[in-house]
Amino acid sequence: MRFNTALLHGEFGADGKTGATTTPIYQSSAFEQETAEKLENVFNGREPGFIYTRIGNPTIDAFERRISFLEGGTGAVACASGMSAATLALLNIVRSGEEIVSGSGIFGGTYSLFGCLEDLGIVTRYAGDNSARSFRENINEKTRAIYIETIGNPKLDVYDIKELAELAHSHGIPLIVDNTVTTPYLVKPLSLGADIVIHSTSKYINGSGNSIGGIIIDGGRFKWDFEKYPSLKPYKKFGNFTYLAKLRKTIFKDFGACMSPFNAYLSSLGLETMALRLDRLCSNALQLAKVLETHSKIKAVNYPGLESSEYHPVAAAQFGDKFGAILTIRVGSRENAFKLINDLKYAYNLSNIGDVRTLVIHPASTIYATNSPVEMERMGVYEDLIRISVGIEDLEDIIADFEQALDKLN
Numbered sequence: 001m002r003f004n005t006a007l008l009h010g011e012f013g014a015d016g017k018t019g020a021t022t023t024p025i026y027q028s029s030a031f032e033q034e035t036a037e038k039l040e041n042v043f044n045g046r047e048p049g050f051i052y053t054r055i056g057n058p059t060i061d062a063f064e065r066r067i068s069f070l071e072g073g074t075g076a077v078a079c080a081s082g083m084s085a086a087t088l089a090l091l092n093i094v095r096s097g098e099e100i101v102s103g104s105g106i107f108g109g110t111y112s113l114f115g116c117l118e119d120l121g122i123v124t125r126y127a128g129d130n131s132a133r134s135f136r137e138n139i140n141e142k143t144r145a146i147y148i149e150t151i152g153n154p155k156l157d158v159y160d161i162k163e164l165a166e167l168a169h170s171h172g173i174p175l176i177v178d179n180t181v182t183t184p185y186l187v188k189p190l191s192l193g194a195d196i197v198i199h200s201t202s203k204y205i206n207g208s209g210n211s212i213g214g215i216i217i218d219g220g221r222f223k224w225d226f227e228k229y230p231s232l233k234p235y236k237k238f239g240n241f242t243y244l245a246k247l248r249k250t251i252f253k254d255f256g257a258c259m260s261p262f263n264a265y266l267s268s269l270g271l272e273t274m275a276l277r278l279d280r281l282c283s284n285a286l287q288l289a290k291v292l293e294t295h296s297k298i299k300a301v302n303y304p305g306l307e308s309s310e311y312h313p314v315a316a317a318q319f320g321d322k323f324g325a326i327l328t329i330r331v332g333s334r335e336n337a338f339k340l341i342n343d344l345k346y347a348y349n350l351s352n353i354g355d356v357r358t359l360v361i362h363p364a365s366t367i368y369a370t371n372s373p374v375e376m377e378r379m380g381v382y383e384d385l386i387r388i389s390v391g392i393e394d395l396e397d398i399i400a401d402f403e404q405a406l407d408k409l410n
Contacts, residue, residue, distance in 0.1 A: 003070075003185055004275050011069040012062065023062045025265045029053055055253050059261040063268045067205070067215050070184045071197050074220030075244045077252055078213060078264060082180060082200020083109055084257035085214030089176055089198050090145060092247045093229050096121030099142040101135055103127055103159060104378045105152025108367040110178070111379060126378065130311070132163045139171050144229070149178040150187055151315075151324050153353065154363055154387040155380025156302050158311035161318065165193025174222045180204070181326060181353070185275045186282075186319045190219040196243070203354025204325075206270040207277050211263040218243045277356060277392060281325035284398060285390040289327045291399050297336075297406045299384065303327035325390045326353055334383040336409050337362050341386060343405035346393060358391035358398055 001010060014021050031050040033039040042049035050056050060078050068076040079085040094100060094117075102114065104126045114124040123142075127134040135146060146168045148159045161177060168175040174195035179187065183204045189197050199205060201213035220240035226233040231246065238245040252258070259267075282305075289303035301308075304315035305323030315323055331337050341349050347358040351366060361367070368381045376382070390398065 006070060007272050007275060011065040023059055023265060023268050025261050026053075026058045027261050028057075053261065054256055054258045055248070057258075057261050057264070059268075060259050060264040063259075063264040063271075064215065066268065066271060067199070067201075068217050070188075071179070071217045072184075072188055072190045072219070073197065073217035074240050076215050076217040077244065077247055078201070078215045078259040079252070080214065080257040080259055081212045082178075082198070082202060082214040083113060084255075085198045085200070085216050086110055086178065087113060088247065088251055088255060088257060089196055089216045090117070090122075090147070092243065092251050093174070093232065094122055094144045095231065097142065098144045099123045099125060099140065101125050101127060101138045101143055101146050103130065103148040103152060103157065105130075105155030105157040105380055106147075106149055107153045107178075108363070108371070108379065108381075110149075111371070111375070130157050130159045130314075132160070132167050135164060135167060139167075139173075143171065143173055145174055145176050147176045147178075149180070150182040150189065150318075151304060151326070152380065153181055153326060154328050154385070156304055156309075156311065156324075156326065156328060157380070158304050158315045158318070160314050161187070161189050161192040161194055165195070168195075169193070169222075172225055172228060181324050182319060183274060183278065185278050186322050186324065190217070190221075192318070195219050195222040201267045202352070204278060204281075205274060205354075206267045207274060207354065207356060208266075208270055209352055209355040209357075211266040213259045213263045213267050215259075216247065218247075220244075278322065278325070280392045281390055282322040284392065284395050285325040285327055285388075286323060287395055288388070288390055288398055288402070292327075292329055292402065295403075295406055297331065297409050298329050299332050300330040301327060302329075302380070326387065327390065328380070328385050328387050330382060330384045331386065331406075331409065332384050334362070334364070337384050337386050339409060340405050343408050344401055345404070346397060346401045347388070353387075353389035355389065356392045358393060358401075359389040361387050363387055 030052050041047040064076040125138040165175045176196045177189040177194040180200045197217045235242045235246040286305045293301040304311045347360045363381045
């Protein structure tokens with residue numbers, strides 16, 4: 001089954017009772033069972049069924065199965081947001097006094113999260129660059145996970161997933177990969193050795209900017225050391241589902257960060273056109289990057305699809321001929337960045353990526369406003385930098401819009 005077919009038919013078909021070809025929205029808080037014995041069995045996992053939407057819901061379950069199938073996982077847990085997915089994925093296995101090693105170009109919200117985890121006694125160490133050596137230098141006996149993004153946002157750094165998976169496994173720890181920016185259409189991290197994949201489904205999976213969500217997918221192949229990860233030990237009877245069983249039965253249930261049925265429905269609809277959208281988005285982004293790279297009023301263009309990018313070789317090896325739909329430009333000053341954004345006619349100035357519309361933002365004054373200059377530089381953020389999330393508009397219109405705005409700069 002090829003990818004577009006899998007988007008429509010993988011772990012999905014018409015409803016057996018009604019023939020409906022879209023997943024019904026089960027907008028119910030709880031689900032009645034015929035007998036007290038049946039409810040007891042469902043509560044204790046002896047029979048399948050739904051109890052309470054905070055724990056599970058048919059609409060959400062259908063979405064989870066579809067994403068797990070696309071990523072090649074054993075199962076998935078959908079969450080209220082991408083941030084809740086990142087939080088729960090880590091807290092499921094990392095405890096106070098333990099550490100994470102992360103790529104430095106991570107999303108600002110995730111960087112902020114790692115700061116919050118420090119208040120819980122969990123330390124994050126940042127690799128200085130994208131080399132395995134840099135990650136290896138930060139691993140110690142307290143390390144419990146390596147965390148990366150397939151393409152950093154907005155640094156746009158790219159990591160060799162297979163190499164980092166081998167490094168992680170040599171130290172008996174899992175590799176967790178945020179696949180939001182690329183989606184399984186460009187790369188399937190689990191097939192390259194990663195152990196856990198997360199997404200902000202609000203972005204390219206949904207595609208229309210109409211709902212927030214996140215998801216955690218487990219590959220089910222990591223061999224957990226229950227001395228190193230004692231909180232998983234009570235769930236080892238679940239075999240390949242150890243991680244997911246512990247996640248769903250404890251921290252996911254107890255934190256209450258569940259996806260809403262309506263958002264699962266909207267995300268399922270968006271999912272079906274994901275590959276079609278990404279074909280156009282990636283093509284537009286590459287062509288726009290090439291045009292802007294030659295413009296006299298732009299100081300630098302960063303896009304892994306450009307041969308001038310230091311990350312192009314590893315990106316080409318992992319993603320083929322598609323490099324995502326995000327690029328950044330530097331225009332010399334904060335004032336120029338603001339003027340350019342204000343003079344654009346089609347691009348929306350807002351804090352999101354992955355929409356069908358072209359979106360722009362000045363990261364330094366918004367998402368990263370509370371970070372220090374050193375932290376911002378580590379994450380690839382500068383005062384004159386603009387992040388562009390390219391949309392599906394006609395390429396000629398996108399280019400013309402940026403050119404007319406650039407022409408107005410001094």
